[in-house]
Amino acid sequence: MSLDLVSIGVSIAGRRVLHDVSFSVPTGHTLAVRGPSGIGKSTLLRVVSGLLVADHGRVLIDGHDVTSVPTHRRSVGFVFQDSQLFPHLDVAGNIAFGLRMQRLERSHIDASVAEWLTRVGLADRAHQSVRTLSGGEQRRVALARALAPRPKVLLLDEPFSGLDNELRVRLAELVHDLLHDTDTTALLVTHDDDDVRRVADADHHLADLTDEPT
Amino acid sequence: MDANRVVSELARHRDGSGLLRGIPAIVLVATATIVPFFGLVANVLGAGDLFAVWRRPGVAGTAWFSIWMGAISTAVTLVIGLPAAWIVARHRFRGRDLIRAVLGAPFVLPTVVVGAAFLALVPGGRGLVAIVAAHTFFNVSVVLRTTTPVFSAIDDDLVDAARTLGADRIRTVRDVVWPLTRSAVIAAAGLVFVLSATSYGIVRILGSATRSTLDVEIYRRAIEFGDPSGAAALALVQAVVMLVVVTWSATRRGEPLTTLATGSRRRLPRVGVVYVTTLAVCMVLPIGALVTRSFRGAGGWTIAGWRAVFGHDHAGLTGVDLVGALGNSLRFAVIAAIVAVPLAILIARPRRNSRLVNLITSTPVAVSSVVVGLGILITYDVEPFDFRSAWWLIPAVHASVALPYALRSIAPLVARVPTGLGEAAATLGASPWRAWWSVELPLLRPALATATATSLAVSLGEFGATSLLTRRDTRTLPLLVESLLGRSGGVGNTAGSAAATLLLVLTGLVIVVLDRGLRT
Numbered sequence: 001m002s003l004d005l006v007s008i009g010v011s012i013a014g015r016r017v018l019h020d021v022s023f024s025v026p027t028g029h030t031l032a033v034r035g036p037s038g039i040g041k042s043t044l045l046r047v048v049s050g051l052l053v054a055d056h057g058r059v060l061i062d063g064h065d066v067t068s069v070p071t072h073r074r075s076v077g078f079v080f081q082d083s084q085l086f087p088h089l090d091v092a093g094n095i096a097f098g099l100r101m102q103r104l105e106r107s108h109i110d111a112s113v114a115e116w117l118t119r120v121g122l123a124d125r126a127h128q129s130v131r132t133l134s135g136g137e138q139r140r141v142a143l144a145r146a147l148a149p150r151p152k153v154l155l156l157d158e159p160f161s162g163l164d165n166e167l168r169v170r171l172a173e174l175v176h177d178l179l180h181d182t183d184t185t186a187l188l189v190t191h192d193d194d195d196v197r198r199v200a201d202a203d204h205h206l207a208d209l210t211d212e213p214t
Numbered sequence: 215m216d217a218n219r220v221v222s223e224l225a226r227h228r229d230g231s232g233l234l235r236g237i238p239a240i241v242l243v244a245t246a247t248i249v250p251f252f253g254l255v256a257n258v259l260g261a262g263d264l265f266a267v268w269r270r271p272g273v274a275g276t277a278w279f280s281i282w283m284g285a286i287s288t289a290v291t292l293v294i295g296l297p298a299a300w301i302v303a304r305h306r307f308r309g310r311d312l313i314r315a316v317l318g319a320p321f322v323l324p325t326v327v328v329g330a331a332f333l334a335l336v337p338g339g340r341g342l343v344a345i346v347a348a349h350t351f352f353n354v355s356v357v358l359r360t361t362t363p364v365f366s367a368i369d370d371d372l373v374d375a376a377r378t379l380g381a382d383r384i385r386t387v388r389d390v391v392w393p394l395t396r397s398a399v400i401a402a403a404g405l406v407f408v409l410s411a412t413s414y415g416i417v418r419i420l421g422s423a424t425r426s427t428l429d430v431e432i433y434r435r436a437i438e439f440g441d442p443s444g445a446a447a448l449a450l451v452q453a454v455v456m457l458v459v460v461t462w463s464a465t466r467r468g469e470p471l472t473t474l475a476t477g478s479r480r481r482l483p484r485v486g487v488v489y490v491t492t493l494a495v496c497m498v499l500p501i502g503a504l505v506t507r508s509f510r511g512a513g514g515w516t517i518a519g520w521r522a523v524f525g526h527d528h529a530g531l532t533g534v535d536l537v538g539a540l541g542n543s544l545r546f547a548v549i550a551a552i553v554a555v556p557l558a559i560l561i562a563r564p565r566r567n568s569r570l571v572n573l574i575t576s577t578p579v580a581v582s583s584v585v586v587g588l589g590i591l592i593t594y595d596v597e598p599f600d601f602r603s604a605w606w607l608i609p610a611v612h613a614s615v616a617l618p619y620a621l622r623s624i625a626p627l628v629a630r631v632p633t634g635l636g637e638a639a640a641t642l643g644a645s646p647w648r649a650w651w652s653v654e655l656p657l658l659r660p661a662l663a664t665a666t667a668t669s670l671a672v673s674l675g676e677f678g679a680t681s682l683l684t685r686r687d688t689r690t691l692p693l694l695v696e697s698l699l700g701r702s703g704g705v706g707n708t709a710g711s712a713a714a715t716l717l718l719v720l721t722g723l724v725i726v727v728l729d730r731g732l733r734t
Contacts, residue, residue, distance in 0.1 A: 051637050071640035072649070078641035084634040088656045097652070098642035149643060 001062040001152040001185050002027050003048070008057035010043055017043045021057070021209045025153075030179055030186040032200035034193070039206055041189035042081070045155045048187060049076045061152050072101070077146030077154040077184075081161060083138045085130040085145070092117065092126040094141055098149030116144040119178065136167040140174070147178060154179065154186040160195055172198035236571035239557040239617060246614035247577050247586050251453065253593025254585070258446045267444035272423070273431060280427040280452075283342070284411030287349035291406050294350060295357035296399070298490050302358070303365035305482035309491070314358075316494040321355035322668055322725055323718065324675025325415025326692040328352050330699055330714035331500035333419055333707075334507035344420045349413060351500060353406045354493070360402040363626045364395050370478050404463020408456050412582035415677040415692065419699055428452045429584040433681065436588050446592060449585040460580035501718065508711035519708030523698075523716070536694065536713070543674055543691040543720075550612035550673035555665050557613075558620035559658075562628045583615055587682030608688055611679045616669035623665040624658060631657050667728035671721050691717045 003025040010018040017040040025031040035041055046052035048059055050071035058067045066074050077098075085094050092113050099109045117123045120140040125133070130141060139159060146154060159175065160168045176199045179186050188199055196203045258264055268274055302314045320328065328348050336344040368391060376386045414429040421430060428448055435445035508519050523536050561571050590611070594601040601607050631654055639649035655662075677692040684693055695717060698710030 049641050051640065070645075071637075072643050072645050074641075075643070076641055078638065080634060080638060082634065084632065084638040086635060086638070086653055088653075097639070097644075100652075101639075101643035101648060145642065155641075 002060075003153050003185055003187065004060040004063075005044075005048070006058045006060065008044070008047055008054045008059070010040070010047060010052065010054050012043070018047070018054070019210050021206070023204065023209050025185055025187060027185055028180075028183040029201045030176075030188060030199055032188045032190060032196040032203035033206050033209070034190060034196060034203055035206035036191055041191075041206055042157055044206070045078070045157050045187065045189055048153065049078050049155055050074050051078075075149070075152045077149065077151035079139075079142050079146045079154070079156045079159045081158045083142040085138055085141055087129075087131055090127045090129055091122055091133070091141055094130055095144045095148050097145060102149060112148055116148050120144045120174065136163055136171060139163070139171055143171075143175065143178065147182060147184065150182070150184075152185065154184050156186060156188040156190075156199075158190055159188070160190070160192070168195075169198070175199050235560040239561050239571065242553065242557060242610065243577060243614050243617065246590075246611045247581055250586060250589030250593045251577075251581055254446050254589040255450055257443065257592050258450050261443040261446075264447050264450070267435070267441075267447045270444070272426075273448065275424065276426050276431045277428050277448075277452075279425065280411045280429075283345060283349075283425075283427070284407050284413075287346050287353065287410035287413075288403060288407040290346060290350050291353040291357060291410075292399075292403060294493065295354040296361070297486075298354065298493055299358045299361045300365050301482060301486045301490050303362040304368070304478040305480070305486065307482050307487050313490050313494045316497050317490070318355045318358050319722075319725070320352045320497065321359055322671035322675070322721060323352070324671075324677065324692050324695075324721060325352070325413070326419060326677055326695045326699075327504070327675070327714045327718045327721070328500070329416040329419030330507075330695060330711055331504040332416075333699065334711060335500045335503035340420050340422050340425070342425055345413075345417060345425060348416045348420060348500075349410045351497065352416070353409060354497075356406055356409065357402045360405065360622070361395065361398045363630075364398040367630075368394060368478075370480065400463050404459050408460055408580065408582075412452065412456060412584075414582065414584050414681075415675075415696070418677075418681075418696055429582050429678065432584050432588060436591070436682065442588065442592060445588055449588050453581045453585050456582065457577070457580040504711055504718070505715050508708060508715045511705065511708050516708065518705050519710075519712040522705050522709040523712045534694065534698070534709070535689070536716075538687070539689050539691045539694045540716075540720075542688055543717075546609045546612050546676075546690065547670045547673035547724075549606075549609035550616050551666050551669035553609070553613040554616040554620045554669045555662065558617060558624050558665055559662070562621055562624040583611070583676065583678030583680075584682065586611060586615075587679035590679070591682055602683070603685065608680060608683055609673075611683065612673040612676050613669075615676055615679070616672040619668045619672050620665040623668055624661045627658055627661040628654070663728055667725050670724045670728070674717065674721050674724065691720070 004023075006022050008018055008021045009016070021044065023031070033041055033044065043052060047054045050059075050066070050069060054067070058065055060066065061074065061076070086097065089097065095116050096109050096113045099112055104112075113126075114123070117126055120143060122137065122140060122144070125137070130138065133141065143159070156175070160171055163171065172195055178184075179199070188195070190196060268277075298317060302310060302317065328351060332344045332348040332351070333339045336347060338344075372390060372394075373386055376390045381389060411427065412429050413427055414433070417425075417427045417430050418433075421427070429452070432445045432448050432452070435441045435448065509515055509517065511518055523534065525534065525536060590607070591602065593599075594607075635653050635657075636646075636649050639653045640646070644652065675692060676690075677696070680688075680690055681693060681696070684690070691713065695710055695713045698706050698713055700706075701710075
């Protein structure tokens, strides 16, 4: 599933955050968008996911215009910077959430959850409360939760921030492998060049994606 | 704004704006409180004797007593209650949960039970000391409930950060803790003052001719002296003053707390444990006195009071229909809770809420229920709006009185559900409705249990409006208690204590079964 952004423009509280941003990500590729914090990288992800409506421009997934499709029908996975795990659900419950929203059969959901638990190395933690997980484990749950419903596009917002270097490398490799195994199109925003190198097929500085210089 | 954006915005906000979701609550509060209040205002302006009634003997004194007694009650309550709230909110120690439960319990006790308990406890019974003590007993729990969520959210690290930046203990409190807790403390103080100054059930039982609040005076003028216009004039002035106090205190904005800290990791100094333990013991005393009193007659231990309440051995007591009163109380409570809790859920969303909704749903707190009852009597006596004997009137009034309490149980928790969780649910394919159902609602479950239990308890204990609206077939348990305690001589006082004990047990059951049972 390809992802195309056409002339996206966003102003928040009168300040222009994104100005005519356009780019394409081919199916199965991972594009990294770099740039210092505060220049609108997260805003870009919110626009792609539909959590934020752009002032102008269009978002196309797999060639279809989804600009006016609400978030829950866009089929985009989102790994939030602070994970945003559901505190009332255990590890398995978090991973199952998106599958439950698709009203899949129980047996199918259970099988898929088990598979994802193994993939992210948390098979023995299925029924543990997410509150008791370490930072790295929480990120892995967030990753599995976002990928389990097989989204058309995966959005990663600084997915490795706040982790120590060793964890960071291991998690980045995991993300890289999972994206390749599942042939998922992904958009990664980060300010870290090492992250880009480890995960992405291509990368751009956000400023370079603007059609005309600001 | 282009068409795409409009469509998308609509799709995202299908769950309705704050105002839209508030409509059912507005209809309820308008019918049960606001329209009667304006009916009352119209009556006063029409009759043109706004000031005449103030020249009647005792009226001005009653108003003055309401204010200074309210101020004393508030001061005593805050001095005793704030340290206790701070301790139980932040520190872990053996027996904390029990102490917290005991200190918070009086909040849901019917006012006539509190009155009956202090009548039994304080030597000499009626008077200023008993009234202020009863208000303190009741309102410490109000302080506890209003401030605990905020106190416990103050992170140790935040305090430490201030200390490392060179703030001493006093400056830390003044420049860090106070700004963060200010809105909760002021809201608590405003609420305590209004609850004390407009106290009715407690003062009906513990007051006297010179120790009486405006609310009691309003009731006497309207029902006993047959002077509804004079009562309305008093009610108007009282309501305006209280509305100003509540609106002012409830809309003080503090800094929002975003931490998810749940108290302090520090050890509590021994004196703190002693303090809250002593206070908890003091809270149990009046209840013990009440239960004991229900078994004490003129000639020592007796069960005559209990027998009289259950209809045996009338001993000069007439018109005691316990079963009828019990049935009415239970029926009204269930209807009130079924109405109030869903409406509270609909409006308990501070992020996108309408100020109008907040204001309207706090009017039942500001406008005392005696004023509401009087307003209904005056307003709804014209066809086709003669609702005074409609079956739904008392339950509707109870629901509108319970609504702000239900809202207070739910709103603080709603505010602490991170926005990001709803967004995460949306990206996983949950529609706004399903995101609410499968993420927000489960996180609110403890609050919903509390809201339901509180609504039931508020209705069971509602005395003010009910005392004006009741007819022979709608008498409730609190009315029975008051009328028994008011009978001089004979077995009246003992029987009244027995009926109050029964009401106490009923309320306790509701709280224990629902609040404790559904929380987990």
